[in-house]
Amino acid sequence: xxxxxxxxxxxxxxxxxxxxxxxxxxxxxxxxxxxxxxxxxxxxxxxxxxxxxxxxxxxxxxxxxxxxxxxxxxxxxxxxxxxxxxxxxxxxxxxxxxxxxxxxxxxxxxxxxxxxxxxxxxxxxxxxxxxxxxxxxxxxxxxxxxxxxxxxxxxxxxxxxxxxxxxxxxxxxxxxxxxxxxxxxxxxxxxxxxxxxxxxxxxxxxxxxxxxxxxxxxxxxxxxxxxxxxxxxxxxxxxxxxxxxxxxxxxxxxxxxxxxxxxxxxxxxxxxxxxxxxxxxxxxxxxxxxxxxxxxxxxxxxxxxxxxxxxxxxxxxxxxxxxxxxxxxxxxxxxxxxxxxxxxxxxxxxxxxxxxxxxxxxxxxxxxxxxxxxxxxxxxxxxxxxxxxxxxxxxxxxxxxxxxxxxxxxxxxxxxxxxxxxxxxxxxxxxxxxxxxxxxxxxxxxxxxxxxxxxxxxxxxxxxxxxxxxxxxxxxxxxxxxxxxxxxxxxxxxxxxxxxxxxxxxxxxxxxxxxxxxxxxxxxxxxxxxxxxxxxxxxxxxxxxxxxxxxxxxxxxxxxxxxxxxxxxxxxxxxxxxxxxxxxxxxxxxxxxxxxxxxxxxxxxxxxxxxxxxxxx
Amino acid sequence: xxxxxxxxxxxxxxxxxxxxxxxxxxxxxxxxxxxxxxxxxxxxxxxxxxxxxxxxxxxxxxxxxxxxxxxxxxxxxxxxxxxxxxxxxxxxxxxxxxxxxxxxxxxxxxxxxxxxxxxxxxxxxxxxxxxxxxxxxxxxxxxxxxxxxxxxxxxxxxxxxxxxxxxxxxxxxxxxxxxxxxxxxxxxxxxxxxxxxxxxxxxxxxxxxxxxxxxxxxxxxxxxxxxxxxxxxxxxxxxxxxxxxxxxxxxxxxxxxxxxxxxxxxxxxxxxxxxxxxxxxxxxxxxxxxxxxxxxxxxxxxxxxxxxxxxxxxxxxxxxxxxxxxxxxxxxxxxxxxxxxx
Numbered sequence: 001x002x003x004x005x006x007x008x009x010x011x012x013x014x015x016x017x018x019x020x021x022x023x024x025x026x027x028x029x030x031x032x033x034x035x036x037x038x039x040x041x042x043x044x045x046x047x048x049x050x051x052x053x054x055x056x057x058x059x060x061x062x063x064x065x066x067x068x069x070x071x072x073x074x075x076x077x078x079x080x081x082x083x084x085x086x087x088x089x090x091x092x093x094x095x096x097x098x099x100x101x102x103x104x105x106x107x108x109x110x111x112x113x114x115x116x117x118x119x120x121x122x123x124x125x126x127x128x129x130x131x132x133x134x135x136x137x138x139x140x141x142x143x144x145x146x147x148x149x150x151x152x153x154x155x156x157x158x159x160x161x162x163x164x165x166x167x168x169x170x171x172x173x174x175x176x177x178x179x180x181x182x183x184x185x186x187x188x189x190x191x192x193x194x195x196x197x198x199x200x201x202x203x204x205x206x207x208x209x210x211x212x213x214x215x216x217x218x219x220x221x222x223x224x225x226x227x228x229x230x231x232x233x234x235x236x237x238x239x240x241x242x243x244x245x246x247x248x249x250x251x252x253x254x255x256x257x258x259x260x261x262x263x264x265x266x267x268x269x270x271x272x273x274x275x276x277x278x279x280x281x282x283x284x285x286x287x288x289x290x291x292x293x294x295x296x297x298x299x300x301x302x303x304x305x306x307x308x309x310x311x312x313x314x315x316x317x318x319x320x321x322x323x324x325x326x327x328x329x330x331x332x333x334x335x336x337x338x339x340x341x342x343x344x345x346x347x348x349x350x351x352x353x354x355x356x357x358x359x360x361x362x363x364x365x366x367x368x369x370x371x372x373x374x375x376x377x378x379x380x381x382x383x384x385x386x387x388x389x390x391x392x393x394x395x396x397x398x399x400x401x402x403x404x405x406x407x408x409x410x411x412x413x414x415x416x417x418x419x420x421x422x423x424x425x426x427x428x429x430x431x432x433x434x435x436x437x438x439x440x441x442x443x444x445x446x447x448x449x450x451x452x453x454x455x456x457x458x459x460x461x462x463x464x465x466x467x468x469x470x471x472x473x474x475x476x477x478x479x480x481x482x483x484x485x486x487x488x489x490x491x492x493x494x495x496x497x498x499x500x501x502x503x504x505x506x507x508x509x510x511x512x513x514x515x516x517x518x519x520x521x522x523x524x525x526x527x528x529x530x531x532x533x534x535x536x537x538x539x540x541x542x543x544x545x546x547x548x549x550x551x552x553x554x555x556x557x558x559x560x561x562x563x564x565x566x567x568x569x570x571x572x573x574x575x576x577x578x579x580x581x582x583x584x585x586x587x588x589x590x591x592x593x594x595x596x597x598x599x600x601x602x603x604x605x606x607x608x609x610x611x612x613x614x615x616x617x
Numbered sequence: 618x619x620x621x622x623x624x625x626x627x628x629x630x631x632x633x634x635x636x637x638x639x640x641x642x643x644x645x646x647x648x649x650x651x652x653x654x655x656x657x658x659x660x661x662x663x664x665x666x667x668x669x670x671x672x673x674x675x676x677x678x679x680x681x682x683x684x685x686x687x688x689x690x691x692x693x694x695x696x697x698x699x700x701x702x703x704x705x706x707x708x709x710x711x712x713x714x715x716x717x718x719x720x721x722x723x724x725x726x727x728x729x730x731x732x733x734x735x736x737x738x739x740x741x742x743x744x745x746x747x748x749x750x751x752x753x754x755x756x757x758x759x760x761x762x763x764x765x766x767x768x769x770x771x772x773x774x775x776x777x778x779x780x781x782x783x784x785x786x787x788x789x790x791x792x793x794x795x796x797x798x799x800x801x802x803x804x805x806x807x808x809x810x811x812x813x814x815x816x817x818x819x820x821x822x823x824x825x826x827x828x829x830x831x832x833x834x835x836x837x838x839x840x841x842x843x844x845x846x847x848x849x850x851x852x853x854x855x856x857x858x859x860x861x862x863x864x865x866x867x868x869x870x871x872x873x874x875x876x877x878x879x880x881x882x883x884x885x886x887x888x889x890x891x892x893x894x895x896x897x898x899x900x901x902x903x904x905x906x907x908x909x910x911x912x913x914x915x916x917x918x919x920x921x922x923x924x925x926x927x928x929x930x931x932x933x934x935x936x937x938x939x940x941x942x943x944x945x946x947x948x949x950x951x952x953x954x955x956x957x958x959x
Binding site: 418456 | 632634665666667670672673675682683686687688689690691692693696699700701702703704705706707710711724728729730883931934935937938939942943944945946947949950951952953955956957958959
């Protein structure tokens with residue numbers, strides 16, 4: 001290794017891998033993130049990929065990216081801008097140049113920057129640096145494709161497989177730049193390609209050759225060192241993304257309730273991974289049913305809930321629309337169910353692979369009739385586990401559907417997670433009706449939660465009928481009586497409202513009073529927190545109030561809002577939560593910051609906005 | 618222990634709800650047949666009452682669960698197959714019955730219906746076919762004959778109807794039977810067979826809507842001609858019908874043909890024997906599609922083929938994976954894979 005090069009020590013650094021959708025950038029990014037997490041860094045990731053599986057090669061529309069933020073402390077966002085960009089072709093550079101910090105490093109595969117490559121990416125000239133105005137950046141053109149071919153010429157692999165390994169060459173280069181050990185990734189190859197030893201050998205060689213190449217060339221001005229995080233709580237860690245955490249949280253709830261987990265679901269981006277994770281868990285008795293459509297997804301779950309399983313269904317916005325009528329049936333039959341909506345850009349098919357928070361109105365109001373249900377939103381990849389668990393607990397103990405909102409950003413993003421211990425989680429005690437209960441009344445309720453009993457078919461003496469027609473207040477038989485309908489409507493609403501007695505009070509990050517309260521909900525947490533931390537470090541009186549419980553809202557919400565001069569509601573939609581708060585607490589003036597670009601907030605734009613508000617602009 | 622399943626009478630399956638179908642509706646006879654059939658099913662399969670779940674969608678037929686004193690679920694329009702599937706997978710020991718109509722099962726619920734059949738989930742589907750929408754007061758259904766004049770087809774329908782048997786067999790159905798609302802004895806008989814069959818059993822019951830499509834099946838129920846227009850199939854028996862039991866079905870080329878025994882050189886030996894257990898759907902499809910006047914309409918169990926069921930496969934796969942699993946609880950899962958200490 002060249003000792004002449006300077007080593008720059010940084011608190012945090014952001015790397016973005018980008019290439020064609022077939023270039024393996026998601027895997028490359030994931031390996032880098034995992035290696036950094038194992039090294040002990042705080043890590044946060046952001047996969048950004050197109051909805052086409054293989055868009056036309058070399059085009060800007062087909063560029064797939066994966067951003068990794070690592071720090072010597074816990075990092076809460078994947079970072080606005082990157083310090084290092086890996087661009088596997090001209091299209092990747094064109095699509096991502098705007099995300100590189102001024103003066104940042106760009107590693108580009110020079111073999112792809114030929115006439116054909118420029119043309120496909122829609123350049124006007126054959127000079128990316130001038131055309132994209134990158135004169136102030138450290139652009140390193142490396143013949144990655146050629147070097148990969150050279151590295152593997154004796155590997156015995158066919159040409160196609162050799163060229164496919166070029167992402168590992170670039171990963172090797174990045175490992176050198178960030179002074180990362182290679183052993184974790186080498187171990188990954190050994191496990192992943194257990195049955196193909198020649199691939200293991202080839203990948204190890206190309207990774208190492210990439211590392212050595214970066215060490216030998218003079219073009220790389222300096223390497224970076226990001227120390228292991230020392231502030232993280234002690235314990236055993238793993239890496240987790242939001243969708244896996246959601247799936248696991250649901251299984252955990254089933255285990256605590258001592259009931260089998262049933263998931264009826266239909267594949268839909270970006271929620272499919274939850275179904276995939278659950279389908280793996282036959283070892284824990286999980287039953288998954290890949291239904292013929294979204295409606296069957298929820299309706300099989302309704303049947304399973306009636307029959308006494310902890311039933312869940314998972315979807316994204318368009319799927320939630322299709323499930324709307326069935327959601328009303330769950331409200332009417334007062335059965336427990338968790339519905340997970342991993343939000344994406346809408347309306348209609350919208351932006352399937354991009355994040356947004358625009359399903360809130362649909363979650364709150366998207367059903368016929370008066371049909372309130374409990375709504376919870378997770379706010380980080382790892383706390384999807386806790387909120388999925390809590391959603392299950394509330395659903396089963398309160399006999400109500402619970403809609404859990406996550407979004408494409410936290411669902412796909414990953415972070416290190418201190419592994420919890422199940423003994424630290426509360427018991428779940430659904431109101432299961434014992435066999436042979438005398439004078440069983442299907443809609444009789446407990447006073448504390450207003451939950452009706454859960455009477456499983458197969459148990460003696462409690463045969464009963466339920467359905468979508470209005471129910472008699474006690475007997476549950478069909479009733480068209482006007483006053484009964486009023487009473488039932490009231491009690492269904494009261495049952496949901498009653499949940500506020502069982503959820504924690506709303507907390508605030510920062511001072512309990514001040515100039516500005518930043519209000520957010522769900523997956524914007526990391527960016528809002530980082531922005532508020534920056535503001536506070538600069539001496540500004542700003543606090544953060546991030547909601548996880550949407551319906552009902554925490555009981556102290558009004559008391560929290562009262563103590564600030566200004567309130568700004570930030571969300572990735574056009575103001576759905578702001579309007580919900582206006583409806584609930586009319587006395588406050590809510591400023592708004594909204595964005596619907598299929599992208600998370602950037603910390604920079606948030607800080608700008610908050611400063612403007614404080615300055616009265 | 619008391620053997621309850623031996624002692625049930627139809628009375629045990631009558632709920633306290635007032636039956637609200639129109640006077641003269643074919644549904645009354647079907648309800649009667651089911652309430653008579655359930656004690657029989659209980660005896661044969663040793664089922665106690667609490668094992669029965671009746672699931673329905675929307676429509677006149679879908680009020681059925683309210684009138685049977687078992688567990689019941691009145692769902693939403695078209696979704697009964699999906700709900701019933703969930704019930705069965707959640708608890709495979711239950712005896713699950715779906716009650717549905719031609720609109721509920723074949724129009725709005727067509728997708729769920731064919732997929733339930735394809736999966737071969739062990740549920741029993743009673744499909745009341747009255748060729749009309751009754752609860753919405755007289756619009757044509759997917760089984761209304763081409764040209765049928767209804768409220769939404771004042772000049773006659775311009776669309777071809779489904780034949781439920783053809784659809785079931787086309788969706789790889791393993792059990793299809795047909796009965797007629799007024800033939801309580803036959804309905805009871807085929808429902809017991811449906812219950813005994815492992816897998817999706819579809820029983821089409823031709824049912825008269827006295828208000829909006831009255832007399833649709835008169836050509837079959839008319840006592841004068843009934844025996845000449847209906848052939849009741851039983852496995853292992855000759856396909857013979859007619860008042861004088863002198864008509865039968867033979868295979869002529871690739872089609873079925875009606876012949877008179879003793880005429881044209883045909884003897885009883887030429888008549889086909891019904892093989893409901895034959896996996897080959899060819900003859901079953903032809904039998905299910907027979908229409909009057911060219912053919913008699915087939916009743917009874919037309920197809921009854923053994924195959925693995927979805928619910929059994931789900932259960933077996935879970936048990937198989939659990940047997941050698943390294944992950945036995947949530948804590949095992951949380952600590953699986955790549956971890957590190959801080």
